Amino acid sequence: MSTSPAREGSANAGSSNGNSDEKPRLSEHEKKANHIASEQKRRQAIREGFDRLTELVPGLEGQGRSESVVLKKTVDYIKGQLEERRRLIQKIEELGGQVEEGMRRT
Template sequence: MSASPTREGSANAGSSNGNLDEKPRLSEHEKKANHIASEQKRRQAIREGFDRLTELVPGLEGQGRSESVVLKKTVDFMRAQLDERRRLVAKIEELGGQVDDGMRR
Protein backbone atom coordinates (compact mmCIF):
# COMPACT_ATOMS: atom_id res chain seq x y z
CA MET A 1 0.00 0.00 0.00
CA SER A 2 2.80 2.42 0.67
CA ALA A 3 3.96 2.04 -2.95
CA SER A 4 0.66 3.32 -4.33
CA PRO A 5 0.78 6.80 -2.75
CA THR A 6 4.41 7.16 -3.84
CA ARG A 7 3.46 6.39 -7.42
CA GLU A 8 0.55 8.82 -7.29
CA GLY A 9 2.79 11.48 -5.82
CA SER A 10 5.46 10.96 -8.44
CA ALA A 11 2.87 10.75 -11.19
CA ASN A 12 1.40 14.07 -10.11
CA ALA A 13 4.82 15.61 -9.83
CA GLY A 14 5.73 14.22 -13.25
CA SER A 15 2.65 15.66 -14.87
CA SER A 16 3.39 19.16 -13.63
CA ASN A 17 7.19 19.34 -13.70
CA GLY A 18 9.06 16.25 -14.79
CA ASN A 19 6.99 14.98 -17.71
CA LEU A 20 9.24 14.12 -20.64
CA ASP A 21 6.75 15.63 -23.11
CA GLU A 22 7.04 19.08 -21.56
CA LYS A 23 9.65 21.48 -22.82
CA PRO A 24 12.16 22.72 -20.28
CA ARG A 25 11.75 26.30 -19.14
CA LEU A 26 13.85 28.84 -20.97
CA SER A 27 16.56 30.73 -19.20
CA GLU A 28 16.40 34.52 -19.13
CA HIS A 29 19.15 34.60 -21.76
CA GLU A 30 17.16 32.27 -24.05
CA LYS A 31 13.98 34.31 -23.55
CA LYS A 32 15.85 37.49 -24.46
CA ALA A 33 17.40 35.85 -27.53
CA ASN A 34 13.98 34.61 -28.66
CA HIS A 35 12.48 38.04 -28.15
CA ILE A 36 15.26 39.68 -30.14
CA ALA A 37 14.88 37.14 -32.96
CA SER A 38 11.12 37.64 -33.00
CA GLU A 39 11.51 41.42 -33.15
CA GLN A 40 14.05 41.14 -35.97
CA LYS A 41 11.66 38.89 -37.90
CA ARG A 42 8.80 41.37 -37.38
CA ARG A 43 10.93 44.31 -38.55
CA GLN A 44 12.13 42.35 -41.59
CA ALA A 45 8.52 41.60 -42.55
CA ILE A 46 7.67 45.31 -42.29
CA ARG A 47 10.72 46.24 -44.41
CA GLU A 48 9.70 43.70 -47.05
CA GLY A 49 6.17 45.12 -47.06
CA PHE A 50 7.46 48.64 -47.63
CA ASP A 51 9.81 47.38 -50.34
CA ARG A 52 6.85 45.71 -52.05
CA LEU A 53 4.87 48.95 -51.90
CA THR A 54 7.74 50.81 -53.57
CA GLU A 55 7.48 48.30 -56.43
CA LEU A 56 3.69 48.68 -56.77
CA VAL A 57 3.08 52.40 -56.27
CA PRO A 58 4.11 54.64 -59.16
CA GLY A 59 6.54 57.37 -58.19
CA LEU A 60 8.28 55.40 -55.46
CA GLU A 61 10.85 53.65 -57.61
CA GLY A 62 14.39 54.55 -56.69
CA GLN A 63 13.39 56.78 -53.81
CA GLY A 64 14.87 56.58 -50.37
CA ARG A 65 12.78 54.32 -48.20
CA SER A 66 11.16 56.84 -45.91
CA GLU A 67 8.23 54.94 -44.46
CA SER A 68 6.12 58.07 -44.05
CA VAL A 69 6.67 59.00 -47.72
CA VAL A 70 5.83 55.44 -48.82
CA LEU A 71 2.63 55.44 -46.77
CA LYS A 72 1.53 58.90 -47.95
CA LYS A 73 2.16 58.13 -51.62
CA THR A 74 0.43 54.75 -51.24
CA VAL A 75 -2.67 56.42 -49.78
CA ASP A 76 -2.61 59.06 -52.54
CA PHE A 77 -2.29 56.35 -55.19
CA MET A 78 -5.13 54.31 -53.71
CA ARG A 79 -7.40 57.38 -53.58
CA ALA A 80 -6.61 58.13 -57.22
CA GLN A 81 -7.42 54.53 -58.15
CA LEU A 82 -10.75 54.70 -56.31
CA ASP A 83 -11.60 57.99 -58.03
CA GLU A 84 -10.74 56.43 -61.39
CA ARG A 85 -12.99 53.46 -60.68
CA ARG A 86 -15.87 55.78 -59.73
CA ARG A 87 -15.30 57.72 -62.95
CA LEU A 88 -15.34 54.52 -65.00
CA VAL A 89 -18.50 53.25 -63.28
CA ALA A 90 -20.22 56.57 -64.03
CA LYS A 91 -19.08 56.41 -67.66
CA ILE A 92 -20.35 52.83 -68.06
CA GLU A 93 -23.74 53.80 -66.62
CA GLU A 94 -23.86 56.94 -68.76
CA LEU A 95 -23.43 54.73 -71.81
CA GLY A 96 -26.28 52.47 -70.63
CA GLY A 97 -24.24 49.69 -69.08
CA GLN A 98 -24.86 48.11 -65.72
CA VAL A 99 -22.32 47.79 -62.94
CA ASP A 100 -22.54 45.40 -60.02
CA ASP A 101 -23.00 47.05 -56.63
CA GLY A 102 -19.70 45.52 -55.49
CA MET A 103 -17.83 47.55 -58.09
CA ARG A 104 -19.32 50.86 -56.96
CA ARG A 105 -17.40 51.04 -53.69
Protein backbone atom coordinates in the same frame (compact mmCIF):
# COMPACT_ATOMS: atom_id res chain seq x y z
CA MET B 1 -19.04 18.41 -8.50
CA SER B 2 -16.83 15.83 -6.81
CA THR B 3 -15.07 15.05 -10.12
CA SER B 4 -13.70 18.57 -10.50
CA PRO B 5 -11.05 18.34 -7.75
CA ALA B 6 -10.01 14.91 -9.00
CA ARG B 7 -9.38 16.34 -12.48
CA GLU B 8 -7.41 19.22 -11.08
CA GLY B 9 -5.44 16.82 -8.92
CA SER B 10 -4.63 14.54 -11.83
CA ALA B 11 -3.65 17.47 -14.05
CA ASN B 12 -1.38 18.85 -11.37
CA ALA B 13 0.05 15.42 -10.61
CA GLY B 14 1.09 14.95 -14.23
CA SER B 15 2.91 18.25 -14.31
CA SER B 16 4.68 17.77 -10.99
CA ASN B 17 5.84 14.23 -11.76
CA GLY B 18 8.67 15.50 -13.89
CA ASN B 19 6.88 14.19 -16.97
CA SER B 20 9.43 13.63 -19.75
CA ASP B 21 7.02 15.23 -22.30
CA GLU B 22 7.42 18.62 -20.63
CA LYS B 23 9.80 21.09 -22.25
CA PRO B 24 12.42 22.59 -19.99
CA ARG B 25 11.91 26.23 -19.12
CA LEU B 26 13.93 28.77 -21.06
CA SER B 27 16.67 30.66 -19.35
CA GLU B 28 16.53 34.45 -19.24
CA HIS B 29 19.25 34.53 -21.90
CA GLU B 30 17.22 32.23 -24.20
CA LYS B 31 14.07 34.30 -23.64
CA LYS B 32 15.94 37.48 -24.54
CA ALA B 33 17.47 35.85 -27.65
CA ASN B 34 14.01 34.63 -28.77
CA HIS B 35 12.55 38.09 -28.22
CA ILE B 36 15.35 39.74 -30.22
CA ALA B 37 14.95 37.21 -33.07
CA SER B 38 11.19 37.74 -33.09
CA GLU B 39 11.60 41.53 -33.22
CA GLN B 40 14.14 41.26 -36.05
CA LYS B 41 11.73 39.03 -37.99
CA ARG B 42 8.90 41.55 -37.47
CA ARG B 43 11.04 44.46 -38.64
CA GLN B 44 12.22 42.51 -41.68
CA ALA B 45 8.60 41.78 -42.65
CA ILE B 46 7.79 45.50 -42.38
CA ARG B 47 10.83 46.42 -44.52
CA GLU B 48 9.79 43.88 -47.14
CA GLY B 49 6.27 45.30 -47.16
CA PHE B 50 7.56 48.82 -47.74
CA ASP B 51 9.90 47.55 -50.46
CA ARG B 52 6.93 45.87 -52.16
CA LEU B 53 4.95 49.12 -52.02
CA THR B 54 7.82 50.97 -53.72
CA GLU B 55 7.60 48.42 -56.54
CA LEU B 56 3.81 48.75 -56.91
CA VAL B 57 3.14 52.47 -56.48
CA PRO B 58 4.16 54.67 -59.41
CA GLY B 59 6.57 57.43 -58.46
CA LEU B 60 8.23 55.53 -55.63
CA GLU B 61 10.82 53.72 -57.71
CA GLY B 62 14.39 54.60 -56.84
CA GLN B 63 13.51 56.91 -53.97
CA GLY B 64 15.00 56.73 -50.52
CA ARG B 65 13.21 54.62 -47.98
CA SER B 66 11.28 57.17 -46.02
CA GLU B 67 8.40 55.14 -44.67
CA SER B 68 6.24 58.23 -44.16
CA VAL B 69 6.73 59.22 -47.83
CA VAL B 70 5.95 55.67 -48.98
CA LEU B 71 2.74 55.61 -46.90
CA LYS B 72 1.60 59.06 -48.02
CA LYS B 73 2.21 58.36 -51.71
CA THR B 74 0.54 54.96 -51.39
CA VAL B 75 -2.57 56.53 -49.85
CA ASP B 76 -2.62 59.22 -52.56
CA TYR B 77 -2.25 56.56 -55.26
CA ILE B 78 -5.08 54.43 -53.86
CA LYS B 79 -7.35 57.48 -53.57
CA GLY B 80 -6.61 58.28 -57.22
CA GLN B 81 -7.39 54.71 -58.25
CA LEU B 82 -10.68 54.78 -56.36
CA GLU B 83 -11.64 58.08 -57.98
CA GLU B 84 -10.79 56.65 -61.42
CA ARG B 85 -12.96 53.63 -60.64
CA ARG B 86 -15.90 55.88 -59.67
CA ARG B 87 -15.42 57.87 -62.87
CA LEU B 88 -15.40 54.71 -65.01
CA ILE B 89 -18.53 53.35 -63.32
CA GLN B 90 -20.28 56.65 -63.93
CA LYS B 91 -19.24 56.62 -67.61
CA ILE B 92 -20.43 53.03 -68.06
CA GLU B 93 -23.81 53.96 -66.60
CA GLU B 94 -24.05 57.12 -68.74
CA LEU B 95 -23.54 54.94 -71.80
CA GLY B 96 -26.39 52.65 -70.69
CA GLY B 97 -24.30 49.89 -69.19
CA GLN B 98 -24.87 48.29 -65.84
CA VAL B 99 -22.35 47.66 -63.11
CA GLU B 100 -22.98 44.86 -60.64
CA GLU B 101 -23.49 46.03 -57.06
CA GLY B 102 -20.48 44.04 -55.87
CA MET B 103 -18.27 45.92 -58.34
CA ARG B 104 -19.52 49.32 -57.15
CA ARG B 105 -18.06 49.07 -53.68
CA THR B 106 -15.07 51.26 -53.08
